[in-house]
Amino acid sequence: MAAPEETDRGPGVVVPPPVIVGAVLLAAWLLGRAVPVPVAPPLRLPGLVVAGLGVALGGWALALMLRAGTDPRPDRPAARLIESGPFRFSRNPIYLGFLVFAAGLALRWGDLWGWLAVAVIGVLLDRLVVRREERYLRRRFGSAYEAYAARVRRWI
Template sequence: MDSVDTLKEKIDVRALELKVPPLLLTAVFLAAIVAVVFVFPALVFPIPYSRYMSAGLMLAGVSMLLGAALQFRLHHTTLDPRNPAKASKFVARGLFRISRNPMYFGMALVLASVTTWTCNALGFLLVALFCLYLTEFQIKPEEATLEALFGVDYRAYKSSVRRWI
C-alpha cells in the first residue's frame, strides 16, 4: 500500500492549491450536508436542543467570519484567498490572536451549525473533510507565502497562535 507521500508524488495535488475559493467550497459542502439528509435519512438522529446549539454555532461562525474580514479591511490587506502574495501585511490582532484562520474557522462553524440543525451524522464527517481540505489546499500554501513575505515576524506569530483554535 502506498504511503500518503508516495500518493502525493503520483498525483500532482499542488494543482488544487489555492484554486477553490473558500466561500465557494463552503457553499459546496453546505449543499452536500443538506443533500445527505434527503439521500441518507437513516443517518438523521435527534440531538437534544439542536436548534439552540445550531443558532449559537451560526452566530459564532458568522461573527468570526465577518469580524475577521472587517479586520482585514481595516488593515488594508487583501481578502482574496486565491492570491496570498497580494497581502500587504498579516493581521495578528483581535480574532487573529486566538486563531491564524478565524475566517475559515467561522466557515467551519457555519457548516457545523447546519449539520446540528439537520441532526445529520454524516454532516459532521463532511465538516471534518472541509477542514482537512482547507488545511491542505488553502491554509498551508497561504502560510508558506506569508512566511516568505513576512519572514521572522510571521514565523513568531505562527509559533504562538494555533492554525485553527
C-alpha cells in the first residue's frame, strides 16, 4: 500500500486560477472595447496602485508557500499548512490578490465590464477552486485546518 504522500493528488482543481482570471479579464476588456458601459471616469493612477497591491499580496503569499516547501499550484498536494504572513488574515491571499488586481483594472478602465469581471472572478474562484481546496485541506490536515479555518476568514 502506498504512503498517503504518494497517493495524494491534491485538491483536484481542473482549471488553473490564473487562467480563470486572465480569461475573465480578457473578456471584460474586449466587451469594454466593443460595447462600452462607462460607470466612472478611468482612474489610471489609483487603478495602477490597487492592481500593484494585488500583485504584491499574491506575491507575498506565493513566496511564503515556496519558502515553506509547499507547491502553490492547486492541482498539487499541499506539504504544509501555512498560517503566517497574509495567511493570518485570509485563507486565500493569492486569490484575494487576483481580486484586488482585477479591481485595480476596473478602476483604470472606468467601465461596468471591469466590475462585472471582479464579481465573476470572485464567484468562479470560490466555486471552482476555493471550495475544492478547503475540502482537500480538511482531509489532509484535519483538526489543524479546522482550527485555522475557525480563526481566519475565507477571504478577508
